[in-house]
Amino acid sequence: MQAVAPKFGIRFTALAAKCLAIAALSMTAFAVRADEVGDVQKLLSAGKNTEALQRADQFLAVRPRDPMMRFLRAISLSQAGRIPESITAFTKLTEDYPELPEPFNNLAVLYAQQGQYDKSRNALEMAIRTNPSYATAYENLGDVYAKLASQAYSKALQIDTRSAVAPKLAMIRDLFPKERGGTAVAGLTNSNTPTTTPALAPAPLPPPATTKPAPVPAPAPVPAPTSKPTPPAPTPVEAKAEATEREVESALQAWAAAWSKKDLNAYFAAYSRDFNGGKTRKAWEQERRDRIQEKRSISVKLSKVNVSINGNKASVRFRQDYKADSLNISSGKRVDLVRTGGEWVIVKESSGS
Numbered sequence: 001m002q003a004v005a006p007k008f009g010i011r012f013t014a015l016a017a018k019c020l021a022i023a024a025l026s027m028t029a030f031a032v033r034a035d036e037v038g039d040v041q042k043l044l045s046a047g048k049n050t051e052a053l054q055r056a057d058q059f060l061a062v063r064p065r066d067p068m069m070r071f072l073r074a075i076s077l078s079q080a081g082r083i084p085e086s087i088t089a090f091t092k093l094t095e096d097y098p099e100l101p102e103p104f105n106n107l108a109v110l111y112a113q114q115g116q117y118d119k120s121r122n123a124l125e126m127a128i129r130t131n132p133s134y135a136t137a138y139e140n141l142g143d144v145y146a147k148l149a150s151q152a153y154s155k156a157l158q159i160d161t162r163s164a165v166a167p168k169l170a171m172i173r174d175l176f177p178k179e180r181g182g183t184a185v186a187g188l189t190n191s192n193t194p195t196t197t198p199a200l201a202p203a204p205l206p207p208p209a210t211t212k213p214a215p216v217p218a219p220a221p222v223p224a225p226t227s228k229p230t231p232p233a234p235t236p237v238e239a240k241a242e243a244t245e246r247e248v249e250s251a252l253q254a255w256a257a258a259w260s261k262k263d264l265n266a267y268f269a270a271y272s273r274d275f276n277g278g279k280t281r282k283a284w285e286q287e288r289r290d291r292i293q294e295k296r297s298i299s300v301k302l303s304k305v306n307v308s309i310n311g312n313k314a315s316v317r318f319r320q321d322y323k324a325d326s327l328n329i330s331s332g333k334r335v336d337l338v339r340t341g342g343e344w345v346i347v348k349e350s351s352g353s
Contacts (some may be wrong), residue, residue: 040072049080065326067097074106083110094126097327099291101127101134108140112147120144129278132350245307248314248337251344256300256320262292272338272345299323312339 036059043052056073060066074089087110093103108123121144127137153169251270258266268285277284292298305318314337322329336348 037068037072040069040076044072044076044079047079049076052076053080063326065096067093067100067327071103074103078106078110083113086110094123098126099130099329101131101137104130105134105137105140108137108144112140112144117144117148117151121148241309244309244314248307248309248316248344249305251337252305252316252318252335253302255346256302259292259300260298262295262298264289264292267292270346272340272347275345275347295324297323297325313337314339314344 036055040052040055040059043049043055053073053076056069056076059069060073063069070089070093074086074093077083077086077089087107090103090107090110093100094107097103104123104127108120108127111117111120111123121141124137124141124144127134128141131137150169153165156165157169255267255270258264258270267288273281275281275284277287279287299322301321303319303321305316308315316335316337318333318335320329320331320333322331331351334350335346337344338347
């Protein structure tokens with residue numbers, strides 16, 4: 001957790017009528033002062049939503065586009081019971097900063113509270129598309145699907161009482177706490193407290209081996225060297241592997257440089273022809289083009305690059321520092337590449353890895 005950007009978020013777990021809670025927001029180092037953000041956080045944690053909202057409004061009067069404070073303001077609205085205003089605030093945040101998954105997740109929670117499960121599902125799918133490693137959104141999506149299944153099974157049972165869906169409906173309802181006469185209702189629980197959702201039993205450990213391992217022979221004594229040994233020269237295989245790793249890292253650094261320069265031709269050329277980001281290639285390129293061109297300036301720097309080679313495939317994990325206008329995000333990332341026509345191109349990328 002960065003001192004200048006406390007992490008917040010919302011998570012939807014058990015079905016119970018409860019209020020929105022502050023959890024973890026995977027955004028760091030926003031251009032806000034730590035004391036002002038920290039003060040609003042403390043007010044929210046103490047349930048002083050009116051004071052938190054006033055402080056947020058004062059800050060946003062000077063910096064109206066700051067995403068972190070807008071996020072906190074939307075939370076204060078939801079905790080104050082001003083749900084329509086909170087939905088509007090989170091929706092506007094997703095429009096202005098579509099690269100952030102947390103506003104989509106929180107918007108989904110608010111929709112689920114109102115029984116709008118289709119909208120909730122769509123918002124969670126957007127959160128996952130933005131960050132495929134966002135575990136909370138996957139958990140929330142599972143809860144939403146369970147509620148949709150419960151509604152469908154209930155409708156089937158109303159139409160045909162002889163239907164075989166009754167055991168399925170009972171199984172889904174057993175996953176969640178029962179309230180109001182046994183009717184499961186959508187709600188939220190504080191992610192910092194234990195939930196009532198039952199945990200899966202751990203897999204059994206394998207039985208111990210019945211045979212004793214062969215004793216390891218004692219190593220032969222090594223004579224003391226008379227002089228400092230010269231490190232062995234790398235073998236041809238090792239030298240080739242090192243050269244390949246450098247090629248992969250060079251391709252990745254060129255991709256980051258093209259992104260920083262907003263050189264769209266070089267940026268798109270860094271991806272394989274069939275890369276589409278979960279949609280048609282044309283739609284993906286247009287979305288990326290719009291997001292990149294709307295920024296006044298962009299800086300993308302890679303660090304802690306770790307390359308793993310397997311034939312003509314490569315997997316790279318690294319730290320990405322992304323800056324665009326007032327937005328500043330540092331996050332872990334994984335990129336998979338393949339060698340095509342003598343060039344390494346990206347076939348898959350995910351955040352938070």
